[in-house]
Amino acid sequence: MTFDSSLGATSTAPPSPPSSTRTGSTGGGTVGASAAGAGAAADPPPAPLPNVTARRAASAYVHFPWCLAKCPYCDFVSYVAPAIDHAGYADAVLRELDARAPAFMEGHVERRLESVFFGGGTPSLWEPAELGRVLDGLRARFGARSTAEVTVECNPTSLDVERARRLRDAGVNRLSIGVQSLRDDRLRYLGRLHDAAGARSAVEGAIASGIPRVSADLIFGLPGQSASDARDEAIELVNLGVAHLSCYQLTIEPGTRFGELARRGRLPLAEDGEVADAFLAIDEALGGLGFRHYEISNYARPGEEARHNLGYWRGDEYLGLGCGAYGFVRSASATAPAAGLRWRNEVQPDRYVASGAQSPGATVESLDAETLLRERIMLGLRVEEGIDLDAIARDLRVDPWSTDRQRAVAWLEQRGRLERSGPRLRVPRAAWLWTDDTAARLF
Numbered sequence: 001m002t003f004d005s006s007l008g009a010t011s012t013a014p015p016s017p018p019s020s021t022r023t024g025s026t027g028g029g030t031v032g033a034s035a036a037g038a039g040a041a042a043d044p045p046p047a048p049l050p051n052v053t054a055r056r057a058a059s060a061y062v063h064f065p066w067c068l069a070k071c072p073y074c075d076f077v078s079y080v081a082p083a084i085d086h087a088g089y090a091d092a093v094l095r096e097l098d099a100r101a102p103a104f105m106e107g108h109v110e111r112r113l114e115s116v117f118f119g120g121g122t123p124s125l126w127e128p129a130e131l132g133r134v135l136d137g138l139r140a141r142f143g144a145r146s147t148a149e150v151t152v153e154c155n156p157t158s159l160d161v162e163r164a165r166r167l168r169d170a171g172v173n174r175l176s177i178g179v180q181s182l183r184d185d186r187l188r189y190l191g192r193l194h195d196a197a198g199a200r201s202a203v204e205g206a207i208a209s210g211i212p213r214v215s216a217d218l219i220f221g222l223p224g225q226s227a228s229d230a231r232d233e234a235i236e237l238v239n240l241g242v243a244h245l246s247c248y249q250l251t252i253e254p255g256t257r258f259g260e261l262a263r264r265g266r267l268p269l270a271e272d273g274e275v276a277d278a279f280l281a282i283d284e285a286l287g288g289l290g291f292r293h294y295e296i297s298n299y300a301r302p303g304e305e306a307r308h309n310l311g312y313w314r315g316d317e318y319l320g321l322g323c324g325a326y327g328f329v330r331s332a333s334a335t336a337p338a339a340g341l342r343w344r345n346e347v348q349p350d351r352y353v354a355s356g357a358q359s360p361g362a363t364v365e366s367l368d369a370e371t372l373l374r375e376r377i378m379l380g381l382r383v384e385e386g387i388d389l390d391a392i393a394r395d396l397r398v399d400p401w402s403t404d405r406q407r408a409v410a411w412l413e414q415r416g417r418l419e420r421s422g423p424r425l426r427v428p429r430a431a432w433l434w435t436d437d438t439a440a441r442l443f
Contacts (some may be wrong), residue, residue, distance in 0.1 A: 058104075059115040059311045060138055062093060063322035064123040064131075065349050068157055072191040072257035073250065077324030077347050078121045085353070086127040092353040093321050094137045096345075101141050104319050104329055113144040113319075115308035117151045118172075124154035124163065132170030134321075139171075149213075149307045151176055156194040156202035164209030174213040175206045176246070176306075182233045186222050191257075200240060207241045213304060215244035220282065221275035222250055223268040230278035231285045238289050243304040247282050248297050249275055276433055283429075296382045296432050313379045315372065315392075320345065323352040328367075337369035338396040369398040378439045386419075386426025408441045 067078045116138055118131060131152070138144060151174040152167055164175060179199045181187050187195060194202070206214045216237050220230040237245060252262050252269070261267035270278075283293055291299040295313065298306060311318065317340075320327030324347040331339040346352040346362045373396055380387035389400040409425065412418035417431045417438050425442075427435050 057112075057114045057311065058142075058317040058319060059117065059308050060113050060142075060319040060321065061308075061325055061327075062116070062118045062123075062134060063320070063325040063345075064089070064118060064120040064126050065323040066125060067120065067122045068125070068155070069191070069193055070257075072261075073252065075253040075256050075259075076121065079349060081349075084125065086130045088353055089126075089322075089349070090130040090133050092355070093134050095355075096321050097134075097137055097141060097319075100319060100321070100327070104317075104327075105142075113138060113142045113148055114316075115149040115151070115311060116144065117153075117308045119153050121153075122155045122158055123152050124158040124167070128163070128166035128170045131167070131172075135171045149174055151215075151306070151308055153178065154202070154206070156198045159202045159206060161205035161209050164206045164211055168209055168211050173211065174215065175211050176215045176217065177202055177206060177242075179203065179216045179237065180219045181222070182236055183229070186219075186225065189222060190219065203237065203240045203242060213244070214242050215246065215304075215306065216240075216242045217246045217248065219248055219250050220278040221270045223270050225270065225274070225278065227274070227277040227281035231281040234282045235285055235289070238286065238291070244298070244300045244306060245286065245291065246298050246306075247279075249279070279433070292384075293429070294384050296435060310383075313383050315376045315379070315395075323347060323349045337398050338372055339369060340367040340372060341365070342367060369396045372396055373398055373400055374443050377442050378436075381425070381427050381435055381439045381442075384426070384429075386424055388424045390423035405442055412438055412441060 063077065065077050065079055066081050066084050068080065070078060070080055116135060118126070123131065135150060150172050152172050154164075154175050154177045156177065156179065159175070159177065167175070177199075179202070180190055180192055182196045182199055184196050187199075203214065203216060218230075218234055218237060220233075234245060234247060250270070252258050252267070254263075258267055262269065282299075286299045287293060291301055292305075293299050294305050295309070298309070300306070317329050318327060319329075320343065323345060325345045326342060327345075328340060328342045331341075342365045344363045346355065373392065376387060376392050376396075380392075393400045409418060409420060413420055416428065417434060419426050419428050427438055431438065
């Protein structure tokens with residue numbers, strides 16, 4: 001069996017342009033016309049996801065670029081530093097917030113942030129008081145709702161019950177823990193600093209701290225890992241008490257240590273069929289435990305979906321702050337076809353911190369309506385509910401039903417790769433393994 005890259009990790013950081021979105025694969029390849037099983041029964045229509053964001057709602061992403069060690073598969077902006085100026089970095093982020101806020105608010109009335117995500121790197125290394133100072137600055141600027149989701153990414157090596165309580169006291173209400181595996185041999189393969197006991201302890205500590213919501217990340221598709229092994233790790237995390245799981249296929253990225261080893265043929269990798277079997281085993285097990293498979297890589301108990309990520313998948317704007325962060329803002333016109341700007345900040349921490357009150361945008365990209373439409377298709381088809389092209393057309397003020405796209409929709413429908421109900425398109429679960437290829441055919 002071969003499949004495309006749909007099972008790879010979509011970052012909880014803001015999406016970069018489509019060509020570099022985190023959907024890489026150890027396998028790759030394409031499928032034949034009948035790969036999804038054209039004769040299979042259609043899935044029942046999914047229940048709608050929580051309507052947690054109003055039209056043109058926004059989120060904020062804050063990047064913390066330091067880690068205790070660089071994982072061999074990681075291509076995020078992250079650095080190992082012997083010492084971190086916690087207050088100095090918070091000051092720099094707040095200066096950027098002051099510089100970015102007027103443009104981000106232009107043309108919008110009483111905008112409130114629906115979610116804030118601290119990603120990295122390892123934000124659980126950040127002194128909670130300084131992280132809380134940044135969160136307070138965001139709340140003061142944008143009047144974030146008291147119910148706003150505030151997530152901090154954590155590694156088990158920098159999370160215990162006391163640290164979790166301090167984050168809770170700073171205003172955090174959700175932790176996302178990079179467990180990655182509950183088996184020591186696989187953690188060693190992944191270059192992680194914690195062991196299985198440390199992973200379990202971190203999850204238990206987070207839950208005991210009183211943080212309302214706890215999620216865990218799990219990597220599957222590792223060499224020597226059977227489908228039942230992957231399934232059992234997911235079940236064990238649920239039994240520890242998490243209400244949300246992100247389960248990602250191991251992604252091999254160029255420029256990483258794993259990427260270089262794979263290029264030389266020196267990295268043991270799982271076969272595509274083994275990866276697909278693990279994906280299906282996890283899906284079946286978590287479904288039986290009451291978890292909804294609401295996005296290709298994400299599972300949640302009802303109401304526990306990651307609201308921040310839902311904003312990315314639905315095309316909401318996001319304020320990106322911090323070293324290496326991406327941000328995206330729409331134009332203010334109410335009549336012209338939609339357009340927007342995406343920026344990426346300086347990726348070197350020292351230069352970012354030294355940027356003073358100047359908005360530290362290293363690069364800026366203009367986005368037209370057709371580009372925004374393609375991104376909505378690419379990201380929206382990852383979600384169980386799919387996309388409503390007519391609603392997107394009204395939002396972006398662009399015609400989505402080109403002759404080529406209608407022809408592609410019909411071709412995909414005939415092969416069981418896509419389901420259409422009026423203007424709504426969704427990928428049936430039997431074809432989720434090929435979602436990236438499906439979306440690309442609609443570009």
